[in-house]
Amino acid sequence: MTTAIELAKYIVNKCVDDNHPITNLQLQKILYYVQRDHLRKYNERAFIDEIEAWKFGPVVPEVYYAFCYYGAMPIGNRYDNASNIEIDDFELVNKIVEEKRILKPWDLVNDTHKAGGAWDKTYRNGEGNRATINIDLIRRDN
Numbered sequence: 582m583t584t585a586i587e588l589a590k591y592i593v594n595k596c597v598d599d600n601h602p603i604t605n606l607q608l609q610k611i612l613y614y615v616q617r618d619h620l621r622k623y624n625e626r627a628f629i630d631e632i633e634a635w636k637f638g639p640v641v642p643e644v645y646y647a648f649c650y651y652g653a654m655p656i657g658n659r660y661d662n663a664s665n666i667e668i669d670d671f672e673l674v675n676k677i678v679e680e681k682r683i684l685k686p687w688d689l690v691n692d693t694h695k696a697g698g699a700w701d702k703t704y705r706n707g708e709g710n711r712a713t714i715n716i717d718l719i720r721r722d723n
Contacts, residue, residue: 602655
C-alpha cells in the first residue's frame with residue numbers, strides 16, 4: 582500500500598508542475614481529503630499512515646516533518662520517483678488537489694475544524710492533541 586510520504590511527493594510534484602505550489606499546511610489538508618474521499622469511494626485507505634489531530638487540523642506526522650523546513654512557504658522542489666505510487670484513482674487525487682490548492686491555508690483549517698467533524702471529535706479542545714483520528718470518523722466526516 583502507498584505511504585503518505587509517497588503520495589505527498591506526487592501531490593507536490595503535480596502542484597509544482599502546474600505552477601501552483603502548495604504549503605505544508607495545504608498538503609496536510611489535501612492528504613486528509615484524499616484519505617476521506619478514497620475511504621468513501623473504495624472503502625479502503627489511500628495510504629497506510631495514520632492521521633493525527635493537531636492544533637491546526639489533521640496532520641500526517643511523517644509528512645509534516647519531511648516538509649516542515651519550508652515553514653509557511655510554498656514547497657518548490659520536485660521529487661524523483663514520485664509517480665511510482667500505487668493508488669486506485671489518480672483522477673480522484675488530482676481532482677481534490679486541483680480543488681483544494683486554490684483555497685487559502687486558513688480556509689482549509691477552518692473547514693477541517695468544523696464542529697462535530699472528525700478532527701473536532703478527536704481534538705476535543707486540546708485534550709486529544711496529537712491523537713490518531715479514527716478512520717471511521719474520517720470516512721463519515723463532511
